[in-house]
Amino acid sequence: MIASVQLAFVFDAHAATLILFARQWLDRAAAEDVVQDVFVSLMSQRRSPDNPRAWLYKAVRNAAISHARSASRRSKREMRLAEQRTEFFESGADDLIDASAAQEAMESLPQEQREVIVMRLWAQMTLAEIAEVTGEAVSTLFSRYRSGLLEIKRIMESSCPTKKKI
Amino acid sequence: MSHEEENLSPGERELESALGRLVPSAARFTLQHLEARTMVRIERRRTRIWQSVAAILAIAAGAAFLLRSGPRTVEVEKIVFRNTPQPLEIRTVGEDRPARPFVLAEGEFGYLRMRDNVLSRGVESMRGSGEMPAATQTPTVVGERASGAENRTPWYVDYLFSGGRS
Numbered sequence: 336m337i338a339s340v341q342l343a344f345v346f347d348a349h350a351a352t353l354i355l356f357a358r359q360w361l362d363r364a365a366a367e368d369v370v371q372d373v374f375v376s377l378m379s380q381r382r383s384p385d386n387p388r389a390w391l392y393k394a395v396r397n398a399a400i401s402h403a404r405s406a407s408r409r410s411k412r413e414m415r416l417a418e419q420r421t422e423f424f425e426s427g428a429d430d431l432i433d434a435s436a437a438q439e440a441m442e443s444l445p446q447e448q449r450e451v452i453v454m455r456l457w458a459q460m461t462l463a464e465i466a467e468v469t470g471e472a473v474s475t476l477f478s479r480y481r482s483g484l485l486e487i488k489r490i491m492e493s494s495c496p497t498k499k500k501i
Numbered sequence: 502m503s504h505e506e507e508n509l510s511p512g513e514r515e516l517e518s519a520l521g522r523l524v525p526s527a528a529r530f531t532l533q534h535l536e537a538r539t540m541v542r543i544e545r546r547r548t549r550i551w552q553s554v555a556a557i558l559a560i561a562a563g564a565a566f567l568l569r570s571g572p573r574t575v576e577v578e579k580i581v582f583r584n585t586p587q588p589l590e591i592r593t594v595g596e597d598r599p600a601r602p603f604v605l606a607e608g609e610f611g612y613l614r615m616r617d618n619v620l621s622r623g624v625e626s627m628r629g630s631g632e633m634p635a636a637t638q639t640p641t642v643v644g645e646r647a648s649g650a651e652n653r654t655p656w657y658v659d660y661l662f663s664g665g666r667s
Contacts, residue, residue, distance in 0.1 A: 355525040431519035
């Protein structure tokens with residue numbers, strides 16, 4: 336089993352980002368469920384994976400996609416989404432970008448671009464590690480990443496024309 | 502960051518940096534909660550293992566029972582009465598029993614010798630054999646007094662009290 340110290344470190348470093356990552360497919364409650372299940376699976380493993388971060392993101396991705404594909408769960412997800420709207424990010428005083436605007440921009444992105452941006456920006460993963468998770472070529476991922484950034488920039492500029500352009 | 506980042510424009514890098522400063526919403530579960538769920542899962546797995554073992558044993562026992570109870574031999578005990586002809590010769594048991602060898606020495610174990618004589622030759626062997634004491638030629642019953650011999654003790658009383666030595 337993975338050592339408890341290492342587990343605590345992994346949990347503190349990646350739990351929130353993993354939930355944000357799972358939210359690319361699921362609502363907040365389902366994303367938390369999926370991340371919990373993945374952490375429990377990690378803790379139940381007899382041998383720690385070589386790269387726990389890549390393992391976690393890959394497992395969360397598979398579980399979230401599987402979860403989202405279920406028709407019954409999808410209807411529940413829609414009901415939950417209608418009932419509650421939780422934020423992707425915690426608002427801070429020193430934020431350079433409005434958190435809710437960033438969330439809106441993120442939500443408008445295609446799925447493939449969003450997951451690359453989340454793994455790159457908040458999980459601090461290299462494109463090679465992201466390629467290990469998604470199974471895509473690095474060049475494809477970079478292309479998606481760059482397109483996503485440009486799309487976010489365009490959306491934020493169009494939604495806030497009076498704000499300072501980045 | 503990898504070499505692909507060099508292809509990003511300064512505006513894209515600035516946007517990347519600003520987005521990266523946003524903090525994802527914290528998880529609403531703790532590591533302790535995950536550890537508890539992990540313990541539950543491990544115990545459930547152990548229980549399933551034992552349930553599987555019990556189910557396999559039950560199936561094996563059932564299969565063994567079904568295979569054993571296929572073609573079975575039933576033994577029926579019958580009593581048959583048959584008419585048989587009467588035996589031509591009816592022999593009395595003990596009729597031709599050989600006389601018991603007389604092994605006792607003369608003058609010793611008088612009672613036993615007398616008993617053996619009675620068993621082998623009958624009561625008539627006592628008559629005139631000289632083994633019966635002279636005082637006891639006329640047997641009397643206990644409490645009965647022989648005529649003309651009121652003060653005499655019956656022979657068998659003396660015989661019994663003498664330890665069989667006449």
